[in-house]
Amino acid sequence: MSLETRRVGPEAAADVLAVVKAAFADRPPLDPPADALAETEQSVAALLAPGGGLLVVDDGRPVGAVILDPAGDRHDTVYLRRFGIDPAARGRGLARDLVRSGLGEAARRGARRVVILAREELPRTARFWRDMGFTETDRRAPYVEMARPVPVRLDVASADEMRDLGRRVARRLRRGDVLVLSxxxxxGKTTFTQGLGEGLGVRGGVTSxxxxxxxxxxxxxxxxxxVHVDAYRLGGRAELDDLDLDTDLDEAVTVVEWGTGLAEGLADARLEVRITRATGQAGPATDRGADREADPEADPRVVEIxxxxxxxxxADLAL
Structure with missing residues (x-):
């Protein structure tokens, strides 16, 4: 299997149309019918002209597509239109991967927000977009408008820069905010949190x-x-509440390390901070609990917020 996601323009209208037709024809009948079913090669080419799109190709066969449509009145906003996966290629996580690619492409173009339109009659579709971090912003029958910020991706060259990033993020926070670190x-999760603590002006040195x-x-x-939490042994928000922290989490900033998979139970709104080594090389094997910092000078990090x-x-997340 050779799976590839390509940036495309009007020249790929026929391939994008083939995916759109297959994906939307497989959905339940709607009244009024989905606009996508009336698309032609010419109309798709016109949609692709302003901002292009992404095409997922599997061994040479188009199986996924989305059109990135810049909002005319908001230069910081991109609409994801005609999003679809060929029914024959479903069940492989391609839809989630295509959304992430779309978000990344929007960020590359300088957009700060991505918007989609979902049909009210398709609650499973709306659920999928909520799972991908989208929030309802408007409702105009038969459509539900949903939006989310694009992720911020930063190169961090050293431990000092990681702490400074934490200090800068702290300036964007308020009581009740939750950050999930992975x-x-x-x-560098604890190094980031040290900077966060400095930026918030809290007492005590931050350690794991x-x-x-x-x-x-x-x-x-x-x-x-x-509130600095290691969630490795926690099962959800209820267990966090049971810790008797002598503080109201709605009045604090809560940072959760190893929180991936628990985030939905911790807060509806959150910052997910993902830290990876820029070289992709693993550090020395250690006990999970130690979480000691490898040398960021020798192995810079990529941080996605x-x-x-x-x-x-x-919120302005320009850092």
Missing amino acids: GELGA PTFVIARVHPSLGDGPAL DAVGARWLD
Whole structure:
């Protein structure tokens, strides 16, 4: 299997149309019918002309497509239109991968927000977009408009830069915010949180909370406390509440390491911070609990900050 996602323009209208027709014809009948079913090669070419699109090809056969349509009145917004996966290629995660590729392409073009239109009669479709971080912003029958910010992707060359990134992110936070950190051992999650604590102005040095599960760092001023959690052994928000942290999580900023998979239970709105080594090389094998920092000078990091939920729709995440 040779799977490839290509940037395309009007020259690929026939291939994009083939995917759109196959995908939308497989959906339940709608009244009024989906506009996509009336598309022609010429109309698809016209849609592709302003901003192009993405085409997923499997061994030379088009199996997925989306058109990226810049909003005429908002230069920071891109619409994802005619999104579809050929029914014969479903069940392989291609839809989620194509959404992520679309978000990345929108970010590459300088957009800050991505918008989709879903039909009210297709709740499963709306659920899929919610799972991908989209939030309802408008409802005009028969459409539901949903939007989300594009992820911010940053190259971080050193531990000092990682701490500085944490300090800059802290300036965007307020009481009740949740951050979910992921990355392999030594990726820099605790270093990032140290900078976050400095930016928030909290008491105490931030270290890995592994052996105590959670630590509370009270504010040295009138700002929010920092709750630093290791979620490796937690099963969800209920267990977090059971920790008796002597602080109201709605009044604090909560940072959860190893929180992937628990995020939905922790908060509807959150910042997902994913840290990877730029070279893709794993660090030295260690016990999971140690999470010691490898040398970022020898192995720089890539940090992706992915904002989920209505809280972040209009927030400025330019860092």
